[in-house]
Amino acid sequence: MDSAKHLHGRTEIRADYLDKVTGEAKFASDIVVPGMLHGRILRSTLPHARILAIDTSAALAMPGVVAVLTGADLAGINAHWGLYLRDRPVIAIDRVRYVGEPVAAVAAVDEFTAEEALDAIQVDYESLPFVTDAEEAMAPGAPILHEDMNKLKDFYFKGETKAVPGTNIFQHYQYENGDVDKAFAGAHRVFEDSFTFPMVFHYAMEPHVVVADFREDSIALWSCAQSPTAVQKVLSQLFEIPLAKIRVVTPFVGGGFGGKASVKIDPLVAALSRKAARPVRVCLSITESMLTCRRLSAHVNLKTAVSEQGELLAKSVRVVMNGGAYADTGPAVAIKSAIRAIGPYRIPNLRLESMAVYTNTVPGAAFRSIGGPQAVWATESQMDMIAEALHIDPVAFRLANMLDKGGLVRPDLRPLDVDMPEMLKSALRLMDAEAGSNARARGVAVAATDPGVLPVGGAIVRLKADASVLVLANTVEIGQGTHGVLRSVAARALSQPIERISVPAPDTDVSPYDWGTGASRSSVVIGLAVEEACADIARQVRELAADLYGGEPEAFLLADGGVVGPNGMVSIRELLHALNGVDSGEFIGIGRITPRSKQGAFARAPLFWETAVGVGEIEVDVDTGEVRLERYVSAADVGHVLNRKAAEGQDEGAAVQGLGHSLYEELVYEDGQPINASMIDYHVPAMDEAPHQFVTLLVESGDGPGPEGARGMGEGGILPVAPVIANALARRYGARIRDLPMTPEKVWRALNDAKKKGGK
Amino acid sequence: MKTGIPTLDIAFVLNGVRVSATVEPRELLIDVLREKFELSGTKRSCDIGVCGACTVLIDGLPASSCSMIAADVDGREVLTIEGLGTPQGLDPIQQAFVAHGALQCGFCTPGMVLAVKGLLALNASPTEDEIRHFLRGNLCRCTGYVKIIEAVVDLAQRKHLG
Structure with missing residues (x-):
């Protein structure tokens, strides 16, 4: 079809390209909120220490300093958060667990002043024994980072972690299929080899940045978050504010690669805004982003049995991952790493074991193909x-x-x-x-x-009177081109030219719930939600046209600018005019993806x-x-x-x-x-x-x-x-x-x- | 914030327009561009002059605005991405980036585009190796550089043919 070809040919040119090559694109770090203060963070210089005292008086006395946040300010709220384990304080409380952990945060009229105020804050530490290596952290007598394992279930990923209380092991995953020991015993050859993979920094070129506006009973954030709804959920539980009163807007994000997934600095910036009673912007330096998260390093031991003919008979995988000071999504990374070590091979007898371990290092986090590069x-x-x-x-x-x-x-x-x-x-x-x-x-x-695709997400599509289309989704445009994909999906599904399709920045106040942008899921999950929302609109348009002009809905087809029936073309505006009495209005379509989608086929992983x-x-x-x-x-x-x-x-x-x-x-x-x-x-x-x-x-x-x-x-x-x-x-x-x-x-x-x- | 620090009055040409500003000696060019002139197309990343995201052209040559004292542009010509083209009227370099899909998140793009402008001003038809060498100071974490190189090679060949 000519028109389809025409549409298809245009989809290569992403709308964001034009804004980005001209510098007009507004990134998270470009957001200015009227009256906002600027925050800077004082970070721990010690890997593991008790905080004996923090003296903020000199900083507070400086002209231009509005507020200083420390752990003492967290009394009265639920001070800890996490994705698998509620192990991380909004800001250090009485103890630091890695070099770079936020100890105090200053909100001031500008960044210079906030930066200078950091120097005026006195922190007295008492050093504690520390451990930065995962194997050492598992050894008897190693310093324990978290005495309690406050587990969450089905919170962000499905399931819960198998933490071992009294140790630093916050995930211990095991799987067995077949008779591995028997296969090893009877094999022609058994190969055992160990490999290591380093901690790697994401280096998204835009550092972590959040502007938070904390009001008495609501919070608004402009965040670099890859998972806006996770930010919403964590903030809601920390500050006991309803989800519907927490708004997360995500402008263009200058790269993420997982380093902005789940939740990162949003709770801290929200707490600083709460303390200052003003909107606060915190934009980290890249060095600070390096102290915020990194890929889990790994020690991978493989034992593989083969027959004389070179047939894989059995494989035993043991992965030990350095998870850093806080678990974040490390438990999922450990599971995936074990599974991703299998490869696309027939292995009749299989044993998988992986552990993620707390150490006094920067918290480990998701990074492009979690656990995959380590395993492969x-x-x-x-x-x-x-x-x-x-x-x-x-x-x-x-x-x-x-x-x-x-x-x-x-x-x-x-x-x-x-x-x-x-x-x-x-x-x-x-x-x-x-x-x-x-x-x-x-x-x-x-x-x-x-x-690790959770097939949960939604989209709302609005077909306006002039046949322009608004696609509302919480999929974050982080460089991958997801907004371009959603535009082309909607253009095709509604038979409208792509130029008339808009995808605004994600805003949890207007767009439906979506699990998050990551795990290669957006084109599939949100693409299908947009398709479904468009099908919903097409159904409404055709039913209305059939009702108004006679015939069966199937006799009407959406076309550029309107709907074509047995008696020719009617524009969307004419259709709405006939419906509403004025020539305005819109059609609204809703698309939802759940594990029940496609007759339940989406429930099976992956x-x-x-x-x-x-x-x-x-x-x-x-x-x-x-x-x-x-x-x-x-x-x-x-x-x-x-x-x-x-x-x-x-x-x-x-x-x-x-x-x-x-x-x-x-x-x-x-x-x-x-x-x-x-x-x-x-x-x-x-x-x-x-x-x-x-x-x-x-x-x-x-x-x-x-x-x-x-x-x-x-x-x-x-x-x-x-x-x-x-x-x-x-x-x-x-x-x-x-x-x-x-x-x-x-x-x-x-x-x-x-x-x-x-x-x- | 009043700090009691003495200020300097500077005048320079910004995107073809004569401008003036009062700056503190410690103020960096990137902050003056982004805050005083509200030109947010210039991006801050590494803060230490190794990534190229904050690249602007000063008298036609690329410079890292994150590591440059604002007062040093007094009497000079500064070009930021906002002065190069608009979505309706793209510069050929911007056109080439769009046509080749030579960007993803776009955070390095303004600096990268301006560095290419500087390169082509010095050398209208650089070889691929010259391109790779000249632009090694402009990092990109999204594209793997493949399509950026394609775009610049395309520009260089066009200049050569033209």
């Missing part, structure tokens, strides 16, 4: 190591053990819904075509992950599988140990491409983010202090480090659960990069690295060790 790093490295030991080609070894479409990664999970073997072969063919005769050291890795294949070629400077990823092919079955440039961009961005933890990134602790928590010392990939050739293969099988058969995407691309590079290094140079990041020093040492052993 280990599993896909070991797959190559086993193949090498068995003298089997690593690709052949993978293919021989790979699940076909419909196979079970785990019997209790939805069957794998993509054709992984074909995807791997396609990616290899693409790399062969790219590389030609100029092939370099090459590595391969694959991944299959179960996104809603879809997010898969990835990476094939890469590297160049190594053997004198310095410096590694470059030169060529990279990234493949994923996304079901259907809703916006090609946005989808490719997500994949490219994920892969280069993965290049960061592969080669450069690690938050380093020494003596309880994060010693490289600034962008001078912490290096993320720069433009000259991106691969020279990057090819994204988006497979469109058309059978995902989302609009037009789409499945979620945007996270998978980060998964294969590290094992691709490590496998290429091992295959070409015999140098096997088990600890990320693969810094020049580690690579140089591994190359020298390989040479000494008389390797390749």
Whole structure:
């Protein structure tokens, strides 16, 4: 159809592009609320300490300082919050548990004054024994961070954590299928290997920022939150204010990658506004954002049994994750990490165990594919190591053990819904075509992950008299292009040109509940909610048209600007005129997604599988140990491409983010202090480090659960990069690295060790 | 806030218009642009001159406004993203970014676009390696740079052909 083609061709140009290239886009950090004060935060300089006294008198005496918040101000409210465990105070109460923990907050007329006032605050600490390493934190006699485990159930994620009271273990996840011990005992070979993955900082380029306006019985926030409704829920419980009186607005957000998911600084800024009795803006520096959250580091131990023919017989996974001082969503990260270590393989006997552990470090948090990169790093490295030991080609070894479409990664999970073997072969063919005769050291890795998608969300669509359309949803535009996707979904479903569809910034006062923006879920869950809301409008329009002009509703079809029936076109305005007597009004459609959607099919987890294949070629400077990823092919079955440039961009961005933890990134602790928590010392990939050739293969099988058969995407691309590079290094140079990041020093040492052993 | 700190009167050309301001010696250019002139397109990220988000052009060359004293632009020409183009009248660089989808969250975009402007003013047809080298001071955490490089290569080739 001509008009559909016309609409489709325009969907590439996202409305936000124009605002963003001209600097007109208003980000969370650009929000100015009349009368607002500026807040700065005094942070703990010690990893673990009792607070003996805080003297704020000198700060309060400074001209321009309006309020200083400390733990003492929390009397009378529920001072602790969390997502799995109510373990975190709004601001430190009597004790600090990591360097960087907020101890006091100042609200003043400007940032200079607030900053200066921080220096005037005196805090007396009494140091306590501290622990920054997860294994040490599990050892007998380790300092205990939280004496109580105040658990929440079905609060943010479904279920509850299995914390071990009296220890630092706040999640202990276990799963077993088959007879693992018997399989190990009878196997031809059993391989046991350990791998480590560092703490990684999200580095969303816009730091965390919130403007809060706390009134007697209401709170309004302009926040960088990826999960506005989670912010609402936590604030409601802390301050005992009804959900309906808490408004969270989320303007454009300058990147998140999970670092702004669940809840971060909103409770603190709300409490500071409450104390100051004025709106307060707190915009962290990037250094402070580095002290706010980071990816959980991990120690992954894998034990894998194989037959003589190279058949996977059993696998035992043990993941120990450093969860930092507060649990946040760490319990979910630990579960996902264990599951994501399985891979897209047939493994008849499977044992999974993962633990997340409190330490005196920056709280761990969700980060693009929670637990995934840690798990895939280990599993896909070991797959190559086993193949090498068995003298089997690593690709052949993978293919021989790979699940076909419909196979079970785990019997209790939805069957794998993509054709992984074909995807791997396609990616290899693409790399062969790219590389030609100029092939370099090459590595391969694959991944299959179960996104933690809670299928709960809604949308309201309003078709106005002039046939313009307003789509109301709480999906946060964080760079992924979700508003562009929702526009194109509505344009298609209502047969209106995309130019007339608007998606305003999320506002919990007007948009329906949505669980949150993350886990590759928005295009699927909210895309379907918008489709459903549009179907609701179409039904109303056709029924009204049939009623007014005669005939069956089915005889009327929505078209550009109106509805076409047996006697031609009637505009939306004419339709509303006939209905209302004046030529104004609107049609309102509501869409809701719940686990009961699609006849209950959405209740089964995961809603879809997010898969990835990476094939890469590297160049190594053997004198310095410096590694470059030169060529990279990234493949994923996304079901259907809703916006090609946005989808490719997500994949490219994920892969280069993965290049960061592969080669450069690690938050380093020494003596309880994060010693490289600034962008001078912490290096993320720069433009000259991106691969020279990057090819994204988006497979469109058309059978995902989302609009037009789409499945979620945007996270998978980060998964294969590290094992691709490590496998290429091992295959070409015999140098096997088990600890990320693969810094020049580690690579140089591994190359020298390989040479000494008389390797390749 | 009155602080008793002496102030300086400065005059400069901002986006083609002669302007003046009274600034404290400690005030940074980024704050003067964002607060006094309400030009919020200039973005603050790393605060220490390594990420490029706050890039503006001073006398045609890229500079990090987060690490520059405002008083130092006295008598000079400053171009911010607001002075480059509008949604209705995009600069060719902005057009190329839109056409190639060379942005996602958009927080690095104003600085990136201005850095490209500075590059093309110095070198109308840079090679891909020159592009990668010149722009390595402008970080982007969303795109992986692939489509940004495509956009700038496209611009460079057009300039070359033109």
